[in-house]
Amino acid sequence: MIANRMKDYVKGSSVIRAMFEEGKIMAEKYGKENVYDFSLGNPNVQAPCEVNNAIKEIVEEENSVFLHGYMNNSGYEDVRKTIADSINKKFDTSFNETNIVMTVGAAGGLNVVLKTLLDPMDEVIVFAPYFGEYRSYVSNYDGKIVEVEPDLLTFQLNLADFEAKITNKTKAVIINNPNNPTGVIYSEETIKALSDILNKKSKELGIDIYLIADEPYRELAYDGEEVVYLTKYYDNTIVGYSYSKSLSLPGERIGYLVLPDELSDSDDIKAAANVATRILGFVNAPSLMQRVIAKCIDAKVNVEVYDKNRKLLYDSLVSYGFTCVKPQGAFYLFMKTPCEEMEFVNEAKKHHILLVPGSSFGCKGYVRIAYCVSYETIEGSLNGFMELAKKYGLS
Amino acid sequence: MIANRMKDYVKGSSVIRAMFEEGKIMAEKYGKENVYDFSLGNPNVQAPCEVNNAIKEIVEEENSVFLHGYMNNSGYEDVRKTIADSINKKFDTSFNETNIVMTVGAAGGLNVVLKTLLDPMDEVIVFAPYFGEYRSYVSNYDGKIVEVEPDLLTFQLNLADFEAKITNKTKAVIINNPNNPTGVIYSEETIKALSDILNKKSKELGIDIYLIADEPYRELAYDGEEVVYLTKYYDNTIVGYSYSKSLSLPGERIGYLVLPDELSDSDDIKAAANVATRILGFVNAPSLMQRVIAKCIDAKVNVEVYDKNRKLLYDSLVSYGFTCVKPQGAFYLFMKTPCEEMEFVNEAKKHHILLVPGSSFGCKGYVRIAYCVSYETIEGSLNGFMELAKKYGLS
Numbered sequence: 084m085i086a087n088r089m090k091d092y093v094k095g096s097s098v099i100r101a102m103f104e105e106g107k108i109m110a111e112k113y114g115k116e117n118v119y120d121f122s123l124g125n126p127n128v129q130a131p132c133e134v135n136n137a138i139k140e141i142v143e144e145e146n147s148v149f150l151h152g153y154m155n156n157s158g159y160e161d162v163r164k165t166i167a168d169s170i171n172k173k174f175d176t177s178f179n180e181t182n183i184v185m186t187v188g189a190a191g192g193l194n195v196v197l198k199t200l201l202d203p204m205d206e207v208i209v210f211a212p213y214f215g216e217y218r219s220y221v222s223n224y225d226g227k228i229v230e231v232e233p234d235l236l237t238f239q240l241n242l243a244d245f246e247a248k249i250t251n252k253t254k255a256v257i258i259n260n261p262n263n264p265t266g267v268i269y270s271e272e273t274i275k276a277l278s279d280i281l282n283k284k285s286k287e288l289g290i291d292i293y294l295i296a297d298e299p300y301r302e303l304a305y306d307g308e309e310v311v312y313l314t315k316y317y318d319n320t321i322v323g324y325s326y327s328k329s330l331s332l333p334g335e336r337i338g339y340l341v342l343p344d345e346l347s348d349s350d351d352i353k354a355a356a357n358v359a360t361r362i363l364g365f366v367n368a369p370s371l372m373q374r375v376i377a378k379c380i381d382a383k384v385n386v387e388v389y390d391k392n393r394k395l396l397y398d399s400l401v402s403y404g405f406t407c408v409k410p411q412g413a414f415y416l417f418m419k420t421p422c423e424e425m426e427f428v429n430e431a432k433k434h435h436i437l438l439v440p441g442s443s444f445g446c447k448g449y450v451r452i453a454y455c456v457s458y459e460t461i462e463g464s465l466n467g468f469m470e471l472a473k474k475y476g477l478s
Numbered sequence: 479m480i481a482n483r484m485k486d487y488v489k490g491s492s493v494i495r496a497m498f499e500e501g502k503i504m505a506e507k508y509g510k511e512n513v514y515d516f517s518l519g520n521p522n523v524q525a526p527c528e529v530n531n532a533i534k535e536i537v538e539e540e541n542s543v544f545l546h547g548y549m550n551n552s553g554y555e556d557v558r559k560t561i562a563d564s565i566n567k568k569f570d571t572s573f574n575e576t577n578i579v580m581t582v583g584a585a586g587g588l589n590v591v592l593k594t595l596l597d598p599m600d601e602v603i604v605f606a607p608y609f610g611e612y613r614s615y616v617s618n619y620d621g622k623i624v625e626v627e628p629d630l631l632t633f634q635l636n637l638a639d640f641e642a643k644i645t646n647k648t649k650a651v652i653i654n655n656p657n658n659p660t661g662v663i664y665s666e667e668t669i670k671a672l673s674d675i676l677n678k679k680s681k682e683l684g685i686d687i688y689l690i691a692d693e694p695y696r697e698l699a700y701d702g703e704e705v706v707y708l709t710k711y712y713d714n715t716i717v718g719y720s721y722s723k724s725l726s727l728p729g730e731r732i733g734y735l736v737l738p739d740e741l742s743d744s745d746d747i748k749a750a751a752n753v754a755t756r757i758l759g760f761v762n763a764p765s766l767m768q769r770v771i772a773k774c775i776d777a778k779v780n781v782e783v784y785d786k787n788r789k790l791l792y793d794s795l796v797s798y799g800f801t802c803v804k805p806q807g808a809f810y811l812f813m814k815t816p817c818e819e820m821e822f823v824n825e826a827k828k829h830h831i832l833l834v835p836g837s838s839f840g841c842k843g844y845v846r847i848a849y850c851v852s853y854e855t856i857e858g859s860l861n862g863f864m865e866l867a868k869k870y871g872l873s
Contacts, residue, residue: 084686084743086597086619089750096753100551125548134546135537138766142530151529151727153520156495187582187731187760194759202481219757224481291479332546334765336582336731348479354488355480361495362487362614364589365582369764370729371533 092219098443099123099215106437113435119464120437121452124263124414126331128389128455133382134330137375151370156361157353158185158339158373165377166339174312182343184356185368188336189299189325191360193220196295196321196340197255198359199352201226205254210240212417212446214263214297226254233446238265238408238417239273242280249284255293256281260310261300264444264451265417266393266410268304271311278317285319291347294320299338300413302329302383305390308411318345321352326376328414328455331384337372389414392454392461399465404477414455417441421475424448430474434467487614493838494518494610501832508830514859515832516847519658519809521726523784523850528777529725532770546765551756552748553580553734553768560772561734569707577738579751580763582731584694584720586755588615591690591716591735592650593754594747596621600649605635607812607841609658609692621649628841633660633803633812634668637675644679650688651676655705656695659839659846660812661788661805663699666706673712680714686742689715694733695808697724697778700785703806713740716747721771723809723850726779732767784809787849787856794860799872809850812836816870819843825869829862 085093102122109118141150157163163183170178186192201207203225209217211233221228229248234241240258258277261268269277277294285292296313301324304310314320325338342353360367367373396416397409406419420427424440424447431438431450441449454461472478480488497517504513536545552558558578565573581587596602598620604612606628616623624643629636635653653672656663664672672689680687691708696719699705708715720733737748755762762768791811792804801814815822819835819842826833826845836844849856867873 085594085746085750086600088597089594089754090746092753092757093746093749096749100756103548104550123548127543129542130546135542138537139534142533147524147530148522148726151525151729153498153518153728155499190756190759190761192759199480199484202483205481216757220759223757331543333548334546334762336761336764351480351485351488354491355484358487358491359484361585362611362618363758364585364587364615365760366585366731367729369731369767371766372764 099439102437102439109435116459116463118435118437119460119467121454121456122437122439124328124453124455125333126328126384126455127457128331128384130331131379131382131384133379134332134375137378138371141371141374141378145374150374154367154370156367157357158183158368162373162377165380169380170341174315176312176314178341178343181353182341184340184342184360185373186323186338186340186360187365187368188327188333188338189297189323190216191336191365191368192323192325192338192340193295193297194223194363195356195359195365196323197221197224197226198363199355200254200293204252206250206252208245208248208253208256209445210245210258212238212264212441212444212449213257214259215443215445217257230445238262238267239269240277242273242276245277246280246284249288249292251288251290253290253292255295257295257297259297261304261412263300263413264415265408266413266415267408268308268310268411274311274313274316281317281319291319293346296320296322298322299325299328303386303389303414304412305386305393306411310412314341314343314345318343319347321346329383330379332372335369335372337368337376389455392456392458395458396452396454396461400468403469403472405468405472414453416452416454417449418452419449421477424450427471430471431467434470436464436467494834497832497834504830504832511858513830513832514855514862516849516851517832517834519723519848519850520728521723521779521850522852523726523779525726526774526777526779528774529727529770532773533766536766536769536773540769545769549762549765551762552752553578553763557768557772560775564775565736569710571707571709573736573738576748577736579735579737579755580768581718581733581735581755582760582763583722583728583733584692584718585611586731586760586763587718587720587733587735588690588692589618589758590751590754590760591718592616592619592621593758594750595649595688599647601645601647603640603643603648603651604840605640605653607659607836607839607844608652609654610838610840612652625840633657633662634664635672637668637671640672641675641679644683644687646683646685648685648687650690652690652692654692656699656807658695658808659810660803661808661810662803663703663705663806669706669708669711676712676714686714688741691715691717693717694720694723698781698784698809699807700781700788701806705807709736709738709740713738714742716741724778725774727767730764730767732763732771784850787851787853790853791847791849791856795863798864798867800863800867809848811847811849812844813847814844816872819845822866825866826862829865831859831862
C-alpha cells in the first residue's frame with residue numbers, strides 16, 4: 084500500500100505530464116506531423132554545439148576518477164567560481180564560489196531551498212498563474228502554499244493582494260521571471276514595489292521573508308526586454324537557475340542556487356543547503372555536466388527560433404480573435420478560452436492540438452501553449468485554432 | 479532562519495563528509511601522498527573504458543534534442559528494457575521496462591521509494607551496522623527508523639532481534655548487500671530465514687512489509703561469493719541499484735529501482751514512484767548517463783584492484799592484532815577499536831589516517847576503513863596502523 088499522501092499526488096498528478104504521454108500516443112496513431120503537442124516545456128532547439136564539443140573534450144582530457152567521482156555536495160569549487168564570476172560580469176554583483184550550490188536542475192534547487200527553510204505550516208506565497216509543481220515542492224516539506232490572485236489585465240504581480248496575504252507565518256515568496264505560463268517579464272518597477280513591500284512587512288512583523296527567484300527562463304527574453312537580477316533589489320533573495328532552457332539540457336538535470344552573503348542567516352542557509360542536497364538523495368549535481376557548464380559558460384541556445392515561433396503564434400491567435408497577453412520571455416503563451424477551459428482543451432484535441440488547462444497554474448479560464456516546438460508544428464496547428472475561433476464565434 | 483528540523487541535520491551532519499573535507503585540507507598541508515584518507519566510498523578505480531567511449535559515441539550519433547531532453551519521468555523506455563533484460567539474463571527473472579525506474583543514484587532511488595511508501599510514524603527497520611544516511615532518508619518522510627542489534631560475531635543479520643522488532647507499524651525493511659560498512663555478504667541461508675520471518679509476520683499482522691534491497695555494491699564480491707537476488711526469495715522486494723561503484727560513476731548520479739509485478743499494490747507503487755521522481759525534484763535520472771548505461775550494460779570496473787587492497791589491508795591489520803570480520807564484498811572493512819572509538823579516530827589522525835567511527839553506522843566501538851584508495855595509500859598507512867596496535871598493546 085502506498086503512502087496516503089502519495090495517493091493524492093498520484094490522483095492529481097501533473098496534467099502537463101499526462102498530456103505529454105497522450106501526445107506520444109496520438110503521434111503514433113495519427114503520425115507525428117499531424118499532432119500539435121504544445122503540452123510540455125521540452126525545448127526543440129538543439130543545445131549549442133559548444134555543449135557536445137565540451138562533453139567530448141572533457142571526457143578526453145580529464146582524469147576519469149576525478150570527472151565521474153564525488154566532490155563537495157555543493158559541487159566542484161572551480162565550477163562554482165566560474166559561475167559566480169559569470170554572474171558578477173553580467174549583473175555587476177560580487178558573488179564567489181561559496182554563494183553557489185550546484186543543483187539537479189531548478190526543480191532540485193527549489194526542493195533544496197524549501198527543505199532548508201520550511202517548518203511545518205510555514206507559508207509560501209506564489210503569484211497565480213504559477214508553475215503547478217510549486218504546490219508539490221512546498222507540500223513535500225509540509226509548507227502551506229498561499230496563492231496571490233492574478234492580475235488578469237497585465238499578468239504582472241498583483242501587489243495589493245500580495246501585501247494582504249503576508250502573515251507572520253510567511254517564510255518565502257516564489258517568483259518565476261520570465262513567467263511560466265504567461266511569458267510575462269516583471270518590470271523593474273514591479274520588482275522595486277515588490278521589494279518595498281517585502282522590506283516593510285518583514286520589519287513590521289519582525290520576520291525574515293525569503294524571496295525565491297525561479298529563473299530557468301532568464302535567457303529567453305525577446306524584443307530586448309531586460310530581466311532584472313533580484314538580489315540587487317532585495318537582500319533576502321535566493322536565485323534558482325537551470326540550464327534546461329538556456330542550453331536546452333532539461334534531461335541532464337543541471338542548475339544552481341545563488342545564496343548571497345546578504346541573506347539573513349546566510350552561513351546557516353549555505354550549510355543547510357549543502358546538507359539538504361545530500362540527504363534528499365541528490366548527493367550532488369551530475370559531475371560531468373557541472374564541468375560542461377563551466378566550459379560553456381558563455382554559450383546560449385538560439386533564441387531566434389523561439390522568437391519566430393512566438394511571433395507567428397501570437398499574431399495568428401490574435402488575428403483569429405483570441406485574447407492573450409503578448410509573451411515577452413520564456414516559450415509559453417497563456418490564452419483566454421472562449422468557453423469553460425476543459426471544454427476548450429477537449430475541443431482542441433479533436434484538432435490534434437494539445438494544450439494545458441489554466442487551472443494547472445492556479446488560473447481558470449485559460450490554456451497554456453508551449454511554443455518550444457518546430458515552426459512547422461505551429462503552422463500545422465493554425466487551421467485548427469482558426470476552426471476553434473470560428474466555433475466559438477470569435478471571428 | 480533555517481527550518482528547525484534542518485538544524486539537527488546540519489548539527490549531526492555526515493561525519494563521513496566532514497572527514498572527506500578534512501582529508502582534503504590535510505592533503506594540502508602534508509602532501510596528498512602523506513595522508514591516508516579512508517573516509518569516503520569514492521572509488522579510485524577508473525570507470526571502464528567502455529563508459530567514456532560510449533559517451534563520445536552517443537554524443538556523436540544521437541540527436542541532441544532527444545539526447546538531452548525530457549523523457550518519461552521513469553526514464554527512457556528502451557534503456558529500462560535493456561536493464562530489465564540484463565537482470566533477467568543474470569538472475570533468471572522476468573522483468574520488463576515497466577518494472578524499472580531510472581533514478582538519481584541509489585540515494586535518489588531510496589528517497590523515491592520512501593516517499594512512495596511512508597506515512598508519518600511508519601517504521602522502517604534497518605540492521606546495524608548500516609549506512610547512516612538511511613536515518614535522514616527515513617526522517618525526510620516522517621518515518622521512524624528502528625535499529626536491529628548487530629550480530630557482532632559474524633555481522634550477518636540478527637534475525638531474532640529483527641523478528642522481535644516487527645510491529646503493525648512496520649512498513650519497510652532495508653538491507654544493504656554487500657554491506658556498508660562491514661563488507662559482509664548475506665548468505666542464501668540468512669536471506670531465506672529473513673524471507674520466512676517477513677512472510678510469517680506479514681500474515682500474522684495482516685500488513686504488507688516491503689523489503690528494500692539497497693545494492694550499490696552488488697558487483698563488488700570477492701572469492702567467488704554470490705550475492706543472491708532478493709526478488710526471488712520474497713515477493714514484496716524492491717531493489718535499488720546504482721552504477722556509482724560498479725562503473726565508478728558516483729558523481730554522475732545514475733541508478734535504478736526494480737519494482738516487480740509481484741509487489742502488493744504493484745501498479746500503485748509504479749505510478750507513485752514515477753510521480754515521486756518528479757515532485758521530489760529529480761524529474762528524471764540524467765539523460766545522457768541513462769543512454770551510456772544502456773550502451774555499457776555488460777561493462778564492469780576492475781574489481782581485482784579492490785580485491786588486492788582488501789587482502790593487503792585485512793591481512794596486515796589482523797597480523798598487527800586488530801579484530802575485524804573479513805570483508806567478502808564492497809570496499810569497506812569494519813574494525814573493532816581497542817579503545818573508545820573517537821579516541822582511536824583521533825589517534826589515527828595523528829598518523830594522518832582518516833577513519834569513520836562506527837557510531838555513524840549505529841555500531842559503537844568500531845571504525846570503518848574505506849579501501850577504495852590506491853594500493854600505495856594502504857601501504858603508506860600500514861606503519862601508522864602498526865604504531866596504533868603497539869600503543870594499545872595489541873602486538
